[in-house]
Amino acid sequence: MILTVTLNPAIDVTYRVASIVLGEAHRVSDVDTRAGGKGVNVANVLTQLGEPVTMTGLGGTGFPLMQDFFPIGGACRRTLVVTDGIDGTGFWEPGPQVTAAEWSGFLDHYTALLTWSEARVVVLSGSLPPGLPEVAYARLIDIAHAHGARSILDTSGAPLRLGLVAEPDLIKPNAREMGDVVGASRRTTIVASKGPDGLEATTADGVFVVRPPRPIAGNPTGAGDACVAALARGLRDGTAWPALLADAVALSAAAVAAPVAGTFDHDLYLQIRTEINP
Numbered sequence: 532m533i534l535t536v537t538l539n540p541a542i543d544v545t546y547r548v549a550s551i552v553l554g555e556a557h558r559v560s561d562v563d564t565r566a567g568g569k570g571v572n573v574a575n576v577l578t579q580l581g582e583p584v585t586m587t588g589l590g591g592t593g594f595p596l597m598q599d600f601f602p603i604g605g606a607c608r609r610t611l612v613v614t615d616g617i618d619g620t621g622f623w624e625p626g627p628q629v630t631a632a633e634w635s636g637f638l639d640h641y642t643a644l645l646t647w648s649e650a651r652v653v654v655l656s657g658s659l660p661p662g663l664p665e666v667a668y669a670r671l672i673d674i675a676h677a678h679g680a681r682s683i684l685d686t687s688g689a690p691l692r693l694g695l696v697a698e699p700d701l702i703k704p705n706a707r708e709m710g711d712v713v714g715a716s717r718r719t720t721i722v723a724s725k726g727p728d729g730l731e732a733t734t735a736d737g738v739f740v741v742r743p744p745r746p747i748a749g750n751p752t753g754a755g756d757a758c759v760a761a762l763a764r765g766l767r768d769g770t771a772w773p774a775l776l777a778d779a780v781a782l783s784a785a786a787v788a789a790p791v792a793g794t795f796d797h798d799l800y801l802q803i804r805t806e807i808n809p
């Protein structure tokens with residue numbers, strides 16, 4: 532089983548417009564509203580792939596997908612993506628203020644989940660809401676490792692730099708985040724996402740690069756989450772790096788082609804997977 536952790540989930544709103552012009556008013560042709568946040572998107576992609584997954588995190592008021600989320604008193608944030616079908620522009624609210632008692636309650640809840648769920652891989656994704664310590668991810672990685680689970684960390688800035696101290700098994704920085712991973716332990720695999728140029732994995736077995744066979748237009752929001760879903764499945768199964776990266780590149784591209792984050796175009800995924808064929 533794969534456990535995804537979303538400490539700062541969101542109600543993701545996606546607006547479709549004909550084109551985006553700064554300083555102008557826009558007529559919205561389509562509105563999509565759904566529960567999101569990076570770990571939720573990873574879990575949704577894994578579910579569509581038929582993989583067993585459990586979601587947890589901090590569920591503020593108004594967050595509709597409570598399941599194994601730990602309830603907190605603040606309101607769930609919203610995020611907004613405006614897309615013209617060729618690209619997307621995102622606006623991320625900061626999230627609710629989390630109290631020390633809520634964080635401590637979540638740590639107990641998370642430890643209990645790891646004890647009974649037999650999670651083999653824990654995916655920790657996204658920003659931290661206000662009030663959480665910047666070492667939050669390091670703490671959660673330590674607990675995951677103590678329960679025999681492997682860990683994937685997908686975040687940025689101080690939570691990423693401090694999370695590295697706990698030696699996550701895998702991180703997935705983009706070009707902007709590469710400066711944050713300079714001190715990463717040799718035990719941590721770095722899968723650098725290079726946008727349209729694909730993925731480069733620096734691993735204990737060497738460096739592997741896989742590029743998408745052709746450019747895909749659409750809404751790139753959530754493509755990184757689809758990539759993490761493939762990496763989590765591959766880490767759980769011990770898939771060899773060339774095949775694992777091909778899977779992650781194909782799933783990311785198929786997510787760009789889907790209109791909203793947390794979904795992907797299944798036919799395109801299989802097609803690109805065959806085209807890469809490592």
Ligand SMILES: O=P(O)(O)OC[C@H]1O[C@](O)(CO)[C@@H](O)[C@H]1O
Pocket residue numbers: 539540541543567568569570572610623656657658659752753754755756792
């Ligand atoms: O947690 P953050 O880094 O603020 O990112 C949140 C956002 O990222 C996405 O997961 C896309 O990757 C959106 O669904 C949105 O909720």
